[in-house]
Amino acid sequence: MPSHSRGAGGAPFLRPGEWTLLAAIVAAVVFTALADSNHSYWQRPLDSLRDIARNAALLGIFALGSTVVIIAGGIDLSAGSMIALSGTVCATTMLALAPAEMAGFKPVGPAVVAAGCLASLLAGFLVGTLHAWLVTTIRLPPFIATLATLVGLRSFARALCESTTAAFTPTKSALINVADPFFKAVRDNVWVPVAVFALLAVITWLVLTRTVLGRHVHALGGNEAAARLAGIRTDNVKWFAYVFGAMTAALAGLFYVGNESVAAPVNQGRGHELNAIAAAVVGGCSLSGGVGTVPGTVLGAVFLRVVIDAVSKIIKTGADVYEGLIVGIVVVVAVTLAQIGQMARGGRRLLPGPLGLCAIPTLAVLGGAVVAMMASPRAGAATGIGAFVLLGLLRRWETRHTAVSAS
C-alpha cells in the first residue's frame, strides 16, 4: 500500500498526479509557443495570458463548486443552467429597479448593481437548497435531481427574462443587455475574476482540508452510511455541498454577464456543467466520491483551457469549434493515464477479444477524422493508418505477452 493518504488531512500540498498535471500544462504551453505559426505566445504574451486566465478563472470558479459536490459523493449537472439563471436574475432585478437606465444603456448605480448581484447569489442559495432537499428528503438520486434542474432552470430563466422584459420594456425579449460600467470593468480588468477565483480556491481549500465540515464532506463521499453512523449530520453536509455548488455557479454567472455584456438565458453557460465536472475529474476527483483536491481542480481547469487555447492557436479556428472534442479527449486520456499502471499490474489488457479488435479501427478512424478536419486530409489519413498499425502491434504484443506469462 502507498503510505500517503488520498483523502483530507496531512497530505503534501501537491500529490504526484497533480505534479504531472502541472508538468503537462507547462508542456502544452511550450509546445504551443513552438508550434504556433503566428507565434502569438511570443508576439502578444499578455493577450494570450489574459485570455487563458479569464477563461480558466471563470471555469475554475464553478468547477470548485462541482469539486465539493463530487467529493461529497454527489453530482451537480445544473451548473450551466444555474449560470444562465444567475445572469438573468441579476439583469431582471436591475431592469425592474432601473428600467429607464437599463433601456438607455446608462449606468444604473452601485445600489442597483449590488441588488442584482445579491439576488443572483440568493438564487444560487435557493437552487442549492432545492437540490439538497430533493436529494435528502425525496431521496432522488443526485443525477436525476440536477438533471431536472439542468433542463428546468434554463427554461425558467428564459420565462423570467421574457416576462420581466414584457413588464418593464416595450417589447418582450429573450435577452437583456447589461451596459453598467461595473460589468464593463469586470470584463476589462481580467485580474478581477482571477483574484475572485484565487480567493475562492484558497477558501475552498481551507474548508476542505482544515475544517470539521470539510472532513465531514470527505467522510460523506467516502462512505455515506458509515458517516451517518459516526454521528455526522449527513443531510446538512449535503446541503452545504449543493448550496456551495449552486452559489459558485451563480457567481460565475455574474462574470459571464460582464464578459458578454448581456444576460442571455437561452445560450449562456450551456454545457458548462460538463466542463466543470471534467476539470474536477482531470484534477483527480473520483465520481464515486470521497476523493479530490482543490489544487487538482485548479490545475485541471487551467489545463483544459490551455489545451483548448493551444488547439485554437495551432489550427487557427475559433476555440469553440473543437472545445467539446478537446474536453472529451482530455478527460479520457487523463483518466486512462491515471489507471494505466493499475491496469498493467492487474494484467488487464487494453484491446482484449473481439471488442478490442473492433476498437482498433474505431480509434484509428476517429483519430484520423479529427486530424483530417483540424489539419489536412493527408495528415488525417497518415494518423489513421499510423494509429491502426500501432494499435494492431499493441494488441499483438498484449496477446503474446499474456500467453507468455501464462505458459
Add this chain to the structure above:
Amino acid sequence: MNGTALAAVPAIVMRGITKRFPGVVALDDVSLEVAAGELHAICGENGAGKSTLMKILSGVQRPDAGDLEVHGRPVRFGGTREAEQAGIAIIHQELALVDELPVAANVFLGRERRTALGLVDDRTQADATARLLADLDCTVDPWARTGALRVGDQQLVEIAKALSVNASIVVMDEPTSALTEAESARLERTIARLRARGTTILYISHKMDEVFRLADRITVLRDGRHVRTVDRVATTPREVTGWMVGRDIAGHDGARRRLRGDRVLEVRDLTLPWPGHARGRRLDGVSFDLHAGEILGVAGLMGAGRTELLETIFGASEPTWTGSIRLAGRPVRFTHPSEACRAGVAMVTEDRKRLGLFPDLDVAANVSLCSLTKALRNGLLSRSAEEHLVSGPIRATGVKAPGPHAAVTGLSGGNQQKCIIGRWLLTEPRVLLLDDPTRGVDVGAKAELYTLIDGLCRDGLAVLLTSSELPELLALADRIIVLSEGRLTATFDRQEANEQAIMEAATGGAPRVDGREAQVPT
C-alpha cells in the same frame, strides 16, 4: 474412468505456486496435494493466502510461478471458464449473485440454456435448478428473485450453481461465515451428500469446530507459506490454531469477575415495527438493564433483531419505535446518531467495510472523525493537534500502523476494527454498543480485541455486545440475553449459560424447517 483409478491419481497437485502483488508476496512457493474424494481443509489467518490460492485454482488469478495438475493432467487456466471445464467450481466468500435476477437465471448465468431458436430457455433452467436445489434440501422457488432470499438460501443457490457445472472439485471459501447454526447444519448435510458422490472438496475456514468435524486432512498456511498438512485425527484444534498464528494462544480468560456498577441503560418494552413484513415487528417488547462495568451479551440467530436493537438505542433506526430507553435515569429518544454520540453512547457497527470504515481517509482521520472539535486550533484543524489527539486511542487499542497518516485500507481487519473502537473511545462514551466486533478478524487479533473490551469494561464502561459466535459471548459476557424473532426469550447469568441452552432460546423452541423462519405464534 472408475472410482479406483480416480482415487489413485490426486485430484489436485500444486507445486511451487508463487503469487506476488505490488508490495506483498501473497503466496510463496506453496505446494499441496489433494487426494480425490477427500475433504481438505485450508486454514490460516486473514491474509495467509488461502483465498489467493483458491483463486489460482479456480482460474480467477494466474500464478507468477508454479505448476498445477488436475486429475493428473497439467493445466493452466486462462479464466474461470477453463477451470469450470476442468471440473472445478468455487463458492466465493462474498456471494456473487445478481440480486435482481431469478434464482434459476443466477444458477445458469453465463451458461444459459437455449431453445432451438437461440432464446434463453427459462423453463429448462428452472426445472434443472429445482432438481439441483431439491438435492440440497432446499425448497426455494427457482423463479424467486434472488435478492429476496435469506442469506443462507442464497448460499445454497451459489452451491447449486457450482453443482450445475458437474464439478468434481468444489472449493468453498468460508461458506458458513454468513450462515446461522441451522443453515450451517444443512450445509454440512449437503457436503456429506457431495462426498458420497465422490466430489473432492477444498474447505477454507478458520472455525476449528467445523474443520475438525468435516475434514480428512488439514493444511495450514501462514504469511503465504505452507506450514504443514496433517491428518485431522493426528492433531488438535489448539495445535492447528497455534500453527496458524505461529504461536500458542491461550483462550481468553474471561472468567475473572468484574465489578458491576450503577445502572446506566434501562430499556423497557422496546418495540420496532417492520412495515410490510409478515413478522410485523423487528423488535417486540424487549426489556433489559445494562450496568457500568458490565458486558451484556446479545445472542440470536441472523435476523433475530440484534443489530436492530443496537441501532434503535443508537438512534440509527427508523424513529418509529415505542417503549422507553433511559440513559443514567433520564429518558432519551435519539433521532440521529449524533444525539446518541453527544449523550455518551457509542456504537461499533457490524459490517466494518460498509458501515464503519472510511477508505479514503487515513488512520488518524478515521480515528478522530467523531471528535474533530478537539483537534481545532484557532478554529482550523491542526495536523499536530490531530496526531496528538489520536495517539492516545491508537496506543490504548494497540493499533499497529506504520504511522498516523498511513492508509487505513492497508491495515489488517483487526487493526481497522481497533481504529474504529479508538474513534469511539475518543468521544468518552458511557455506553459502548459493539455489534459483532470480531467478525472477519483473524484469530490473533480476536484475542487482542477480547482483552481490549475486557479492559474497557473494567474501566467502568457499560458494554452491550452481540456476536455471531456463541463461544465469544460465553467467554466475554457477564450476562447474556437471547433474542428470537425480535423477542427476548431468555436471560442467562454467566454461570448458567451454555451453548445448548442459548441455542434453544434463540430458536424460540419453534421447529425450524429448511432454514425458513419459523412462524411467529400470534
